[in-house]
Amino acid sequence: MAKKLNGTVIVTYRCNARCSMCNRYKAPSRPEEELTVETIRKLPKMNFVNVTGGEPFIRQDLEDIIRELYTKTDRVVISTNGFFTDRILDLCDKFPKLGIRISIEGLEETNNAIRGLPDGFNRGYTTLKKLVEKHHPDVGFGMTVQDRNAQDLVALYKISDEMGMEFATASLHNSFYFVESKNIIHDRPAVAKHFEDLVNELLRSNSPKKWFRAYFNHGLINYIYGQPRLLPCDMSVDTFFIDPYGDVMPCNGTKDKEVMGNLKDTDWDTLWNSDQANAVRARVKHCGRECWMIGSASPAMKKYIWVPAWWVLVHKAKSLFTKHPYSMYENKIVRDYRDGKVTKEELDACSTCDFSCQIDNGLSEKSKEQLESRSGEEIVAEDLAGQMKEEN
Numbered sequence: 001m002a003k004k005l006n007g008t009v010i011v012t013y014r015c016n017a018r019c020s021m022c023n024r025y026k027a028p029s030r031p032e033e034e035l036t037v038e039t040i041r042k043l044p045k046m047n048f049v050n051v052t053g054g055e056p057f058i059r060q061d062l063e064d065i066i067r068e069l070y071t072k073t074d075r076v077v078i079s080t081n082g083f084f085t086d087r088i089l090d091l092c093d094k095f096p097k098l099g100i101r102i103s104i105e106g107l108e109e110t111n112n113a114i115r116g117l118p119d120g121f122n123r124g125y126t127t128l129k130k131l132v133e134k135h136h137p138d139v140g141f142g143m144t145v146q147d148r149n150a151q152d153l154v155a156l157y158k159i160s161d162e163m164g165m166e167f168a169t170a171s172l173h174n175s176f177y178f179v180e181s182k183n184i185i186h187d188r189p190a191v192a193k194h195f196e197d198l199v200n201e202l203l204r205s206n207s208p209k210k211w212f213r214a215y216f217n218h219g220l221i222n223y224i225y226g227q228p229r230l231l232p233c234d235m236s237v238d239t240f241f242i243d244p245y246g247d248v249m250p251c252n253g254t255k256d257k258e259v260m261g262n263l264k265d266t267d268w269d270t271l272w273n274s275d276q277a278n279a280v281r282a283r284v285k286h287c288g289r290e291c292w293m294i295g296s297a298s299p300a301m302k303k304y305i306w307v308p309a310w311w312v313l314v315h316k317a318k319s320l321f322t323k324h325p326y327s328m329y330e331n332k333i334v335r336d337y338r339d340g341k342v343t344k345e346e347l348d349a350c351s352t353c354d355f356s357c358q359i360d361n362g363l364s365e366k367s368k369e370q371l372e373s374r375s376g377e378e379i380v381a382e383d384l385a386g387q388m389k390e391e392n
């Protein structure tokens with residue numbers, strides 16, 4: 001039997017937010033070019049599908065897409081900025097098992113400064129609260145931890161815990177997908193300290209799922225210090241991304257878009273087994289970007305389960321004797337930096353941050369053309385104004 005894959009479907013590059021760590025809102029796709037249900041129908045059976053954007057709820061036909069995806073998998077999770085409360089609640093009414101992850105970048109002031117959405121925190125938080133009130137079963141927060149919001153990390157985790165929600169973390173990455181190359185953590189020890197506090201909170205819980213989350217966050221400390229991943233990256237072998245144009249890619253972390261093939265032009269098996277796909281796999285095998293995002297870390301944690309399982313066992317044993325079973329100084333690089341054996345400049349050089357990099361945003365020529373006369377923000381604002389008029 002063929003191995004089931006994990007897929008991420010980027011349904012649009014349009015976005016209504018203005019996040020400080022992602023410029024995708026400046027580089028939207030044209031709605032006429034975006035993935036159709038017919039193309040989605042060509043996807044294989046999957047273990048799990050993450051639906052993301054841009055902002056997925058900008059698509060008014062999202063319901064059709066989700067319905068089609070449920071013929072391929074039992075588990076669909078949408079990542080959203082949470083702005084379109086009514087659209088989210090409506091969709092959850094139609095698909096009671098649908099997972100929803102809302103990005104919240106900190107407590108109110110911090111979130112609104114980072115995300116740049118009018119009243120963004122209250123919109124996102126209200127959406128979350130309404131979903132919880134409706135007893136929607138699979139709801140959670142996602143937070144991209146950086147210098148500006150690390151101080152809110154544990155507080156947000158506690159809010160999510162009290163509301164009985166999942167809490168997913170990430171840190172800054174650079175890639176064509178984020179249309180960004182300048183993201184970097186400046187004060188690594190300060191940010192790592194907040195991750196350390198979160199790891200200890202998670203280890204103190206009674207939930208095995210949270211203990212493994214603790215390992216993931218331990219991996220984020222390793223990542224922000226620019227070290228090799230704790231586990232191999234097998235993207236493009238058991239995991240794929242598909243973008244709004246139908247381009248199938250290994251992941252969303254590469255500097256430029258890596259295309260294994262276009263699903264509009266062919267069928268899945270031909271694409272997945274093509275020379276072009278194998279050439280991408282060969283490059284991914286030697287990829288030095290060392291990302292640690294849940295999309296690539298979670299399949300690796302399942303595949304090499306004994307590594308995180310051993311780490312969890314050791315730290316749970318420690319937690320019998322101390323309230324702080326984890327220390328960020330378990331990581332040699334964190335000790336070396338504290339002890340002056342490695343400089344900030346040397347660590348910066350290990351990151352993917354590149355101030356002189358020309359980013360190719362991965363847009364089609366037609367989508368790029370529309371940016372010649374108007375900005376991405378103007379295009380999406382006009383698009384949304386049209387949608388609101390239609391709905392009223």
Ligand code: SF4
Pocket residue numbers: 015016017018019021022023024025053054055081
């Ligand atoms: S991070 Fe997400 S919500 Fe923010 S601008 Fe990028 S695509 Fe939009």
Ligand code: SF4
Pocket residue numbers: 233234235250251252253254255284287288289290291296
């Ligand atoms: S490390 Fe993995 S997820 Fe990151 S860019 Fe390379 S292949 Fe993609």
